Amino acid sequence: MAATISEVLANPLLAAGDIILVHESAYSVAVAAGAPPNPNWDPLQTTYVENLVFPPLFDVTVKVDMINPGIGNVVSIQGTGTSSVVTFSTPLNTRNSLLDGFTITGGIGGFDDYINRDSGAIPVGGGIRCLGASPTIRNCTVEQNTAVLGAGIYASLGFDDEDPLLGPLIDSCTIRSNDATGPTFGLGPDGGGVYAVHCSPEIQSTTISNNAAEINGGGVVLYNELLIDRTNGDAPYGPLVPIQPVIQDSTIADNQANDAGGGVFAFVRVNALIERCSVLSNTASRPSFGGGIGGGFYWENCTMELITCDVRGNKAGHSGAGLQIDGEGLQGASPSSLTHCTIARNETIDPGVGTIGGGVGCSVNMQNFSGMTKFENCLIVNNEAGSGGGLHIMDASASFQNCTVSQNMATDASSDGFAGGVYYNQATALTGIQFQDSILDGNLYTQPGTPLNPWDVDFMAIGAATPPSITFCVMSKARQYLLFKNSPGNLVALPLFASGPALTHFPVNRFYLSHTPEQGTTSRAYNAGHTTINAMLAVDGMRCRTPLTSLLVDVGLVDIGFHYPNYPLVGQP
Numbered sequence: 001m002a003a004t005i006s007e008v009l010a011n012p013l014l015a016a017g018d019i020i021l022v023h024e025s026a027y028s029v030a031v032a033a034g035a036p037p038n039p040n041w042d043p044l045q046t047t048y049v050e051n052l053v054f055p056p057l058f059d060v061t062v063k064v065d066m067i068n069p070g071i072g073n074v075v076s077i078q079g080t081g082t083s084s085v086v087t088f089s090t091p092l093n094t095r096n097s098l099l100d101g102f103t104i105t106g107g108i109g110g111f112d113d114y115i116n117r118d119s120g121a122i123p124v125g126g127g128i129r130c131l132g133a134s135p136t137i138r139n140c141t142v143e144q145n146t147a148v149l150g151a152g153i154y155a156s157l158g159f160d161d162e163d164p165l166l167g168p169l170i171d172s173c174t175i176r177s178n179d180a181t182g183p184t185f186g187l188g189p190d191g192g193g194v195y196a197v198h199c200s201p202e203i204q205s206t207t208i209s210n211n212a213a214e215i216n217g218g219g220v221v222l223y224n225e226l227l228i229d230r231t232n233g234d235a236p237y238g239p240l241v242p243i244q245p246v247i248q249d250s251t252i253a254d255n256q257a258n259d260a261g262g263g264v265f266a267f268v269r270v271n272a273l274i275e276r277c278s279v280l281s282n283t284a285s286r287p288s289f290g291g292g293i294g295g296g297f298y299w300e301n302c303t304m305e306l307i308t309c310d311v312r313g314n315k316a317g318h319s320g321a322g323l324q325i326d327g328e329g330l331q332g333a334s335p336s337s338l339t340h341c342t343i344a345r346n347e348t349i350d351p352g353v354g355t356i357g358g359g360v361g362c363s364v365n366m367q368n369f370s371g372m373t374k375f376e377n378c379l380i381v382n383n384e385a386g387s388g389g390g391l392h393i394m395d396a397s398a399s400f401q402n403c404t405v406s407q408n409m410a411t412d413a414s415s416d417g418f419a420g421g422v423y424y425n426q427a428t429a430l431t432g433i434q435f436q437d438s439i440l441d442g443n444l445y446t447q448p449g450t451p452l453n454p455w456d457v458d459f460m461a462i463g464a465a466t467p468p469s470i471t472f473c474v475m476s477k478a479r480q481y482l483l484f485k486n487s488p489g490n491l492v493a494l495p496l497f498a499s500g501p502a503l504t505h506f507p508v509n510r511f512y513l514s515h516t517p518e519q520g521t522t523s524r525a526y527n528a529g530h531t532t533i534n535a536m537l538a539v540d541g542m543r544c545r546t547p548l549t550s551l552l553v554d555v556g557l558v559d560i561g562f563h564y565p566n567y568p569l570v571g572q573p
Contacts, residue, residue, distance in 0.1 A: 046075050059097040090132055093133035098136045124150050151178035167196055176211065192219065219263045220265070225268045271302070295320065326362075343359045361394075395426060424468060434470075443456065498513065514546065528560050539558060542565050
C-alpha cells in the first residue's frame with residue numbers, strides 16, 4: 001500500500017529541500033483506514049485522512065501534483081479529529097517549508113506551550129498551526145476547522161524571545177467557514193479565519209470569508225498584548241516591540257464576531273500594512289455597549305496603515321460599523337493612516353441603544369491620550385448610525401485631507417449628537433479634529449416617524465475644549481458650526497457631484513465633480529483648495545472632474561474633495 005503523507009514526512013531519509021509530490025490517485029478515505037482502494041474513486045476528490053507534522057529541523061515542500069490542473073483544490077487532507085491538520089513546529093520551518101495546493105479540513109486544534117503556560121489548555125490552529133515557524137502556505141483552501149484561537153490558521157512566536165518572528169506567508173489561499181468556538185480561557189474564542197500572536201504574517205491574494213468567532217476577529221486577529229506568566233510572580237512575557245503584519249490584494253468578507261472586529265481585530269503594538277483589500281459585509285453583532293463594535297475593522301493602540309481599501313457593507317451592533325479605532329499612539333508609536341480608501345454603506349444595527357459611528361468610530365483609550373489618525377483622500381459615504389452617520393469622534397484626534405463625507409444618515413431620536421455627517425465631542429485639550437480641502441455635504445438626520453422631513457446636519461461639535469479646524473472645505477448649510485462660514489477658504493455651496501465610471505476599489509462612483517453643462521454650472525470645488533497640486537499631496541495625478549465624455553486629471557490649485565485614481569477602470573483597457 002502506498003505510504004501516507006505523514007509517513008513520508010517522518011522518513012529518516014528525508015532531507016532538507018526535498019519535494020514531496022502528492023498525486024491525485026486511487027488513494028482514498030478507504031485506503032487511509034487500511035482497506036483496499038475503492039474501484040469507484042473520484043479523481044477530482046482524493047482525501048487523505050491524517051494529521052501532518054513538518055520536519056522540525058529543516059525545510060521540505062509538500063505539494064499537490066494535479067492530474068486535472070485548473071479544476072480546483074482536489075486533494076484534501078482531512079484531520080483525524082485529534083489535533084491540527086497541519087503543524088509547523090519550530091523556527092527552522094522557514095519560508096522554504098511549503099504547503100501547496102491542498103484543501104485542509106476537519107481539524108480541531110492542538111496546543112501552543114507559549115500560550116498555554118498561563119491560560120490553560122487552549123486548542124489553537126484547527127486547520128494549520130505555526131509555532132515559531134514562518135512557512136509558505138500557497139494555493140490552499142482551509143475550511144470547516146474549529147479551535148478556540150485561529151480556527152483556520154494560527155501563528156505564534158512559539159517560544160520565549162524579546163522580538164517577534166516573521167510569521168507565515170499565506171499566498172493565493174481561500175480561508176472559509178472556520179469557527180473559533182469553545183470555552184473561554186482568558187483568550188478567545190477569537191480568530192475564525194486567522195489568528196497571529198506576537199508574529200507578523202504576510203497575507204497575499206487571499207480570500208477570508210464566512211468565518212466566525214464567538215468573541216473577537218471573525219476573519220483575522222492580530223494580537224500583540226503582553227501575556228502574564230502567573231508562575232513567575234506575575235511578570236509579563238511577550239515582545240514589547242510592534243509586530244508588522246502585511247495584508248495585500250485580499251478580500252475579507254462575510255465574517256462574523258460577537259464582540260469586536262467582524263473582519264479584522266488588531267490589539268496593541270500592531271503596525272500593519274493593509275493595501276488594496278476589500279473588507280465587505282462583515283459583522284460585529286452583539287447588541288450592547290460592551291460589544292458589537294468594529295464591523296469591518298477594530299483596532300486599539302495600534303498603527304494601522306490602510307491604502308486603497310474598500311470598507312463596505314459592514315455592520316456593528318453598537319459602534320464603528322465600518323471601522324472602530326480605540327486609542328492611538330501607544331508608547332510614542334505613530335498614529336494610523338487611511339489613504340485612498342472608500343468607507344461606504346456600513347451601518348449600526350441595534351435599534352435598542354444609541355448606536356454611533358456608521359462609517360468610522362474613534363475614541364480614546366483612557367489609559368493613553370490619542371494620536372491623530374490621518375484620513376487622506378478618503379470617501380466616507382452612505383453610512384448610517386444613530387449618531388455620527390459618517391463619523392463619530394469622542395475624545396480622540398483625527399485629520400482629514402481631501403476627503404468627501406456625504407449622504408450619511410443619523411437616526412437617533414435623542415436631542416443632541418445626531419449629526420448625519422460628523423459628530424465630534426472633545427472633553428480634553430489634548431485632542432482635536434482638522435478638516436482641510438474636504439467636502440461635508442448632504443448628510444442627514446431623520447427622527448423616527450418623520451422620514452420625509454430630514455434635517456441636513458453635516459457637522460456637530462459638542463463640548464469641544466478646542467474648536468475644530470475646518471479650512472478650505474465645502475458645506476452647503478454648515479449646520480451646528482457657524483464659524484465654518486468665516487474660516488479660511490471655506491465655501492457655503494453645493495459641491496455639484498456628477499456620476500462617473502465605477503473603479504475596482506472605489507465602487508461608489510457618484511462623487512466626481514461636475515464640469516459640464518449637464519448640471520448647469522461647474523462645481524465651485526474646482527481649484528478652491530489650499531495649495532497647488534504637487535508630489536507631496538495625496539491626490540497628485542488623480543481625478544475628480546468629469547466632463548460629459550471623459551475624466552480630467554486635477555491641475556492647478558487642488559480641487560476640494562475625494563479624488564479617484566487613474567487606475568484601474570472597470571470595462572476599460
